Amino acid sequence: MDLVQQQLWGWNIATYLFFGGLGGATLALGILAELRFNLNKWFGILTSLLGLAIISFGLIWLVIDLINPLRFLLAFWIAGIGHSWIARGMVVITGSYIFGVLYAIAAFFGSTTFKKWMGYIAMFCGFGVTTYTGLLLNANVGVPFWHTPALPILFTVSALSTGCALLMLILAAMKSDEAEHYFHFVEGFDILLISLELLIIFAYLDFARLGNAAVMKSAHLLMGNPLFTIGFVVLGLITPLILEAFASVKHSAKGLAGVASILVLIGGFLLRYLITWAGVFQYPHGIAG
Amino acid sequence: MARYGMVMNVHACLGCRACMAACSQWNQTPFWAEDFKGKWRTRVTEIEEGKFPEIKRHFFPTICMHCVNPPCASVCPTEATYINKDGVVLIDYDLCLGCGYCIEACPYDARYEYELDDLKKDEFYFGEDARHHQAHVDKCTFCVDRLEEGLEPSCAATCVGHTRIFGDLDDPNSEVAKLVNTGEAKPLGNYMGTKPKVYYIK
Ligand code: SF4
Numbered sequence: 001m002d003l004v005q006q007q008l009w010g011w012n013i014a015t016y017l018f019f020g021g022l023g024g025a026t027l028a029l030g031i032l033a034e035l036r037f038n039l040n041k042w043f044g045i046l047t048s049l050l051g052l053a054i055i056s057f058g059l060i061w062l063v064i065d066l067i068n069p070l071r072f073l074l075a076f077w078i079a080g081i082g083h084s085w086i087a088r089g090m091v092v093i094t095g096s097y098i099f100g101v102l103y104a105i106a107a108f109f110g111s112t113t114f115k116k117w118m119g120y121i122a123m124f125c126g127f128g129v130t131t132y133t134g135l136l137l138n139a140n141v142g143v144p145f146w147h148t149p150a151l152p153i154l155f156t157v158s159a160l161s162t163g164c165a166l167l168m169l170i171l172a173a174m175k176s177d178e179a180e181h182y183f184h185f186v187e188g189f190d191i192l193l194i195s196l197e198l199l200i201i202f203a204y205l206d207f208a209r210l211g212n213a214a215v216m217k218s219a220h221l222l223m224g225n226p227l228f229t230i231g232f233v234v235l236g237l238i239t240p241l242i243l244e245a246f247a248s249v250k251h252s253a254k255g256l257a258g259v260a261s262i263l264v265l266i267g268g269f270l271l272r273y274l275i276t277w278a279g280v281f282q283y284p285h286g287i288a289g
Numbered sequence: 290m291a292r293y294g295m296v297m298n299v300h301a302c303l304g305c306r307a308c309m310a311a312c313s314q315w316n317q318t319p320f321w322a323e324d325f326k327g328k329w330r331t332r333v334t335e336i337e338e339g340k341f342p343e344i345k346r347h348f349f350p351t352i353c354m355h356c357v358n359p360p361c362a363s364v365c366p367t368e369a370t371y372i373n374k375d376g377v378v379l380i381d382y383d384l385c386l387g388c389g390y391c392i393e394a395c396p397y398d399a400r401y402e403y404e405l406d407d408l409k410k411d412e413f414y415f416g417e418d419a420r421h422h423q424a425h426v427d428k429c430t431f432c433v434d435r436l437e438e439g440l441e442p443s444c445a446a447t448c449v450g451h452t453r454i455f456g457d458l459d460d461p462n463s464e465v466a467k468l469v470n471t472g473e474a475k476p477l478g479n480y481m482g483t484k485p486k487v488y489y490i491k
């Protein structure tokens with residue numbers, strides 16, 4: 001068995017995975033706020049457009065990573081939709097754009113039923129974008145650390161958590177009662193998500209301890225990297241969890257929640273980068289020399 | 290319809306790398322790259338085994354395994370990667386987005402990027418005969434163009450030590466079929482479920 005750390009995917013792909021997940025979650029949670037939590041139509045319109053802008057920003061990094069970025073239009077040729085997560089991802093991304101914009105237009109003109117339908121479909125697509133970023137890595141059978149169902153779950157939970165963080169930052173700056181109400185909902189939801197994320201990370205690393213040489217090597221790489229242990233686990237998960245828990249029992253502690261949000265966002269980015277970085281190929285002996 | 294496959298008799302490999310040279314000339318792959326590990330459709334890797342003073346060295350030839358269940362094709366969004374009627378895994382360069390997803394998905398390190406710079410070099414060395422006209426992902430094709438003319442893949446045709454034995458696995462009288470059917474030659478990493486059609490005698 002030859003173990004070789006993968007080199008092909010680096011910062012570009014990690015940046016794409018992060019902003020894709022963040023944008024999808026912002027879109028979905030922003031529309032949810034307007035449809036179910038009585039936030040006004042401008043909140044819905046602006047967060048959905050913000051989500052789409054973030055996805056677009058992420059896509060730039062994916063295009064830069066193509067061998068020839070000028071051929072990016074081929075990405076819309078999704079003949080491989082039956083089996084490829086890039087093709088499926090393109091569908092949910094395109095869906096997010098179409099239904100996100102239709103939702104924003106309907107909200108602007110106040111057409112309630114149409115807005116609801118478009119909003120729910122856009123939410124579904126946005127949620128799809130968050131999930132697919134993990135499934136993308138998952139399909140690589142040669143990298144056992146990625147080839148586990150834990151990965152898409154981890155990325156989905158983390159993406160939703162970063163979406164919550166961004167919304168908290170926006171809501172903290174608003175003054176209405178509805179904003180206050182949704183702020184507390186998102187805060188509680190984020191506490192749940194971060195706790196889940198800690199549990200998944202723990203289970204993930206514990207599973208690595210039990211075997212498969214390549215998975216063990218990936219886990220060692222992560223545990224030996226302070227960006228992971230201190231940067232992601234301590235500063236990106238545990239600290240914001242404590243801050244948010246503290247802020248949730250004290251009223252008017254939005255500053256704390258704001259700091260927590262920024263840490264969650266940085267942690268989410270680190271997680272994408274580190275998981276990609278720690279991918280180790282398990283080649284049959286002789287392939288890599 | 291055939292089911293092409295190859296057997297690598299590792300014991301017979303001299304490490305002369307004539308196959309790498311022949312392949313890179315025929316298929317115009319980036320022989321201008323600097324090392325023996327980078328952009329090749331076929332590689333011959335030197336392996337050392339054991340501990341001093343009992344070190345054994347041998348040479349290990351690899352190519353695309355032309356998997357029956359190829360992860361590279363599963364991840365390909367545009368179906369640029371496909372399996373032809375003879376079981377050869379190929380890439381349609383016109384459809385290749387250049388996402389590199391297949392390079393990451395291949396568990397045999399068989400693929401590489403044919404970049405814009407390589408296109409320039411290809412044109413520089415081969416002029417009007419240049420065969421690569423757009424950036425794409427590249428890998429072994431079993432020399433499909435030669436197969437159509439009844440020739441063997443260029444590496445097998447050049448092989449000095451009779452290491453590379455090529456043929457139709459469906460023809461029970463072929464040398465490959467015999468080596469595979471008797472169990473003498475075995476695939477690499479079969480536990481991954483890829484079902485390679487390149488087999489090894491080790
Ligand atoms: S060896 Fe790699 S490139 Fe070749 S068919 Fe199998 S997965 Fe695809």
Ligand code: SF4
Pocket residue numbers: 361364365366367368369370380384385386387388389390391392426
């Ligand atoms: S690089 Fe080309 S062949 Fe490979 S997965 Fe992408 S589109 Fe398919």
